[in-house]
Amino acid sequence: MSMIFKAIFLRLAMVCAVLLPVCAYAQSAPAKLPKPIPGTAVATFGGGCFWCVEEAFDKVPGVISTTSGYMGGRIKNPTYPMVSTGGTGHNEVVQVAYDPAKVKYAQLLDAFWRNIDPTQFNGQFCDHGSQYRSEIFYHDDGQRKAAEDSKTALMKNKPFKGEIRTIITRAAEFYPAEEYHQDYYKKNPIRYKYYKTGCGREARLKEIWGTR
DSSP states (O other), X not given: OHHHHHHHHHHHHHHHHHHHHHHHHHHHSBOOOOOOOTTOEEEEEEESSHXXXXXXXXXXXXXXXXXXXXXXXXXXXXXXXXXXXXXXXXXXXEEEEEOTTTSOHHHHXXXXXXXXXXXXXXXXXXXXXXXXXXXXXXXXXXXXXXXHHHHHHHHHHOSSOSOOOOEXXXXXXXXXXXXXXXXXXXXXXXXXXXXXXXXXXXXXXXXXXXXX
C-alpha cells in the first residue's frame, strides 16, 4: 500500500512541478487590453495605487472597463518590480474605456479629483515616490483643455488648503500591468480592504472633500 501512496505522491509532485511555473507566469505576464468597442473613448489617470483607482472608476456609470498599467517612463515593457523602485519614471495608472454618450470626460475628471489628494507631491496617501504621483494623461487636445480647465476651476474653488500638485501630461505608450493586479479589489477583497484602510485613503479623502 505504501508503494501505491508513494507512486501517487510522485505523480502529484510532477504535476505541481509542471503547473506551478505555468500559473506563476500567467499571473506575472502583462494583462491583455480589452478589445476596443466602436464609439467608445479612452482616458488615463494616475492617482496612487492603481487597485484603488480601478475601484473608483468602476463605480462610474458609463465606464466600460478599467485596466491597471504603467505610463510615462523611459523604458519599454516595464514590470511591477521595476516600476515600484521609482527608477523607470513610470507612473501607476488606470486606463479607462468609457462611453461618451453615457459619461462625459469632465465627469471622469471630477471622479478623479475626488479620489485623490491633489496636494500631495510624488505620492498618494501612504504610498510615496514618483511612481504614485497624481497625473492626468490627455489623449487629444480636447482632453488637454478639459483637464486644464478642470484644474483651474478647482484651484479657484478648492475646499481644502494647499497647492494642487497634480500634473497634466500628454499620454504616452500604455503598458498593462501584470494579471494579478487587474481587479485586485474584487479578487482579494479582504487584503484589499486591509491595505486601503491601513493606507489611510478613505480617512484622508473625507478630510479633504468632506462627506463622500
